[in-house]
Amino acid sequence: RKEVEQDPGPFNVPEGATVAFNCTYSNSASQSFFWYRQDCRKEPKLLMSVYSSGNEDGRFTAQLNRASQYISLLIRDSKLSDSATYLCVVNPPGNTPLVFGKGTRLSVIA
Amino acid sequence: NAGVMQNPRHLVRRRGQEARLRCSPMKGHSHVYWYRQLPEEGLKFMVYLQKENIIDESGMPKERFSAEFPKEGPSILRIQQVVRGDSAAYFCASSLVGLAGVLHTQYFGPGTRLTVL
Numbered sequence: 001r002k003e004v005e006q007d008p009g010p011f012n013v014p015e016g017a018t019v020a021f022n023c024t025y026s027n028s029a030s031q032s033f034f035w036y037r038q039d040c041r042k043e044p045k046l047l048m049s050v051y052s053s054g055n056e057d058g059r060f061t062a063q064l065n066r067a068s069q070y071i072s073l074l075i076r077d078s079k080l081s082d083s084a085t086y087l088c089v090v091n092p093p094g095n096t097p098l099v100f101g102k103g104t105r106l107s108v109i110a
Numbered sequence: 111n112a113g114v115m116q117n118p119r120h121l122v123r124r125r126g127q128e129a130r131l132r133c134s135p136m137k138g139h140s141h142v143y144w145y146r147q148l149p150e151e152g153l154k155f156m157v158y159l160q161k162e163n164i165i166d167e168s169g170m171p172k173e174r175f176s177a178e179f180p181k182e183g184p185s186i187l188r189i190q191q192v193v194r195g196d197s198a199a200y201f202c203a204s205s206l207v208g209l210a211g212v213l214h215t216q217y218f219g220p221g222t223r224l225t226v227l
Contacts, residue, residue: 034215043201043218044153087153097143097166098216102152 004101012107017078021104023071023088034089035073078108114219122225131187131222135204142185143203192226
């Protein structure tokens with residue numbers, strides 16, 4: 001089982017749609033979780049951290065289910081500018097590097 | 111407060127030449143991470159360094175690749191005798207404190223795109 005797995009997509013959605021991305025991780029002792037966004041040919045940028053209680057930032061909602069080792073990102077009212085690749089990122093236990101998923105590509109269409 | 115800086119942004123080398131990639135972390139950050147991203151692929155961790163120390167190089171090929179982060183100056187990723195398969199985007203990230211099992215955000219530089227002819 002891969003350490004961090006994501007559906008690669010692409011997800012093609014119309015403006016205004018709600019879209020959800022899922023991510024699973026293999027190490028149950030992982031301690032912290034993030035969603036990063038990467039635009040084409042650009043560097044990854046932190047979108048939001050993911051907390052056990054779930055957290056929301058404007059149109060974006062992140063949730064964590066430790067029992068199922070599952071992380072989600074919900075985007076409401078999609079904008080054209082949301083088009084990007086969304087990376088699920090997990091911090092395993094101990095002094096080990098962050099593990100990045102391969103990303104889910106989103107295209108928001110006018 | 112400048113972000114993570116990398117140079118050059120684009121680098122072209124012929125097979126067999128050396129490539130040197132530089133990364134200056136964000137001000138106050140003493141931990142640097144290097145990643146490689148092949149076209150249409152995810153980010154692959156290569157190496158994690160603190161000032162003058164390599165903490166984890168488990169993702170770095172044993173041959174031809176080396177990294178350093180001296181007391182003064184930027185971190186350097188060095189690739190000797192480059193081959194076509196080394197063509198990729200190389201991203202550097204920095205954080206305020208090491209991973210050490212604690213939540214710490216990594217900030218990425220714009221990357222260096224290496225093309226090997």
